Amino acid sequence: MNATGTSTIRVRYEETDQGAIAHHSRHVVWFETARTEWLRELGMPYQQLEKEGIRFLVSEVTVNYQFPALYDDLLTVETSLVDARGARLQLGYTITSPRGDTVCTGTTTLACIDVDRGRPRRLPVFFQQQVITGTEKE
Numbered sequence: 001m002n003a004t005g006t007s008t009i010r011v012r013y014e015e016t017d018q019g020a021i022a023h024h025s026r027h028v029v030w031f032e033t034a035r036t037e038w039l040r041e042l043g044m045p046y047q048q049l050e051k052e053g054i055r056f057l058v059s060e061v062t063v064n065y066q067f068p069a070l071y072d073d074l075l076t077v078e079t080s081l082v083d084a085r086g087a088r089l090q091l092g093y094t095i096t097s098p099r100g101d102t103v104c105t106g107t108t109t110l111a112c113i114d115v116d117r118g119r120p121r122r123l124p125v126f127f128q129q130q131v132i133t134g135t136e137k138e
Contacts, residue, residue, distance in 0.1 A: 003038075003042060003080070003081045004038075004078060004079065004080040004081070005034070005037060005038035005041045005042070005078070005079045005080075006076060006077070006078050006079075007033065007034040007037040007038070007076075007077045007079070008074055008075065008076055008077070009030050009033060009034070009074075009075045009077055010072065010073070010074050010075070011026075011069050011070060011071055011072060011073045011075065012071075013071055013072075015071075016070075016071045020070050020071040021068040021069070021070060021071075022068065022069035022070070022071075022073075024063075024065060026069075027063050027065070027069075027095065027103070027104050027106065028061055028063065028106075030075065030077055030093075030095060031061070031077070031079075031091075031093050031106060031108055033077070034077035034078075034079045034093060035079060035091060035108065037079075038079040038091070044124075044126050044127075049124070050115065052124070053114060053115045053116055054112060054113070054114070054115065054121070054124060055112075055113045055115050056089065056110040056111070056112060056113070057110065057111045057113050058108055058109070058110055058111075059088075059109050059110065059111045060107070060108065060109040061106065061107070061108050061109075062106050062107045063104055063105075063106040064104055064105045064106060065103075065104045066101070066102050066103060066104055066105070067097060067101035067102060067103050067104075068103070069095070069097060069103045070097070073097050073098055074098055075095050075096065075097060075098075075103060076095070076096045077093060077094070077095050077096075078093065078094045078095075078096070079091055079092070079093055080092045080093075082107060084123055084127050085123075086122060086123070087111055087112045087113075087120040087121055087122055087123065088109060088110065088111060088112070088123075089109070089110045089112065089123060089127065090107055090108070090109045090110070091107065091108050091110070092105070092106070092107050093105065093106045093107070093108075112124070
């Protein structure tokens with residue numbers, strides 16, 4: 001399980017406090033943005049998943065803050081698969097500043113839900129083929 005993706009996010013002025021430091025709540029939003037791009041890079045955008053009746057709901061988030069992100073920083077967010085089994089997907093994130101500092105690390109655990117039934121369901125075959133085993137898309 002080594003599927004990773006990289007996104008860049010610029011810290012906007014409205015995301016900062018009076019000291020030009022990004023508010024701690026923004027980091028989780030950046031995880032969401034990076035996760036969306038990661039899925040797109042893998043060829044399975046959220047929009048397609050939802051058309052197939054699949055939704056991912058966040059069941060847990062962890063964030064370990066290390067260095068501040070500053071206004072106008074172009075951050076690098078690395079997203080990687082930590083675990084995928086049954087109806088759960090866990091992703092890890094590392095956000096790095098343009099100065100090379102690790103801004104934060106974190107994880108999200110996602111529950112795979114059947115939209116019509118509103119109940120957990122197994123991860124799509126796509127994840128078993130593309131993410132878990134790493135085979136090529138046919």
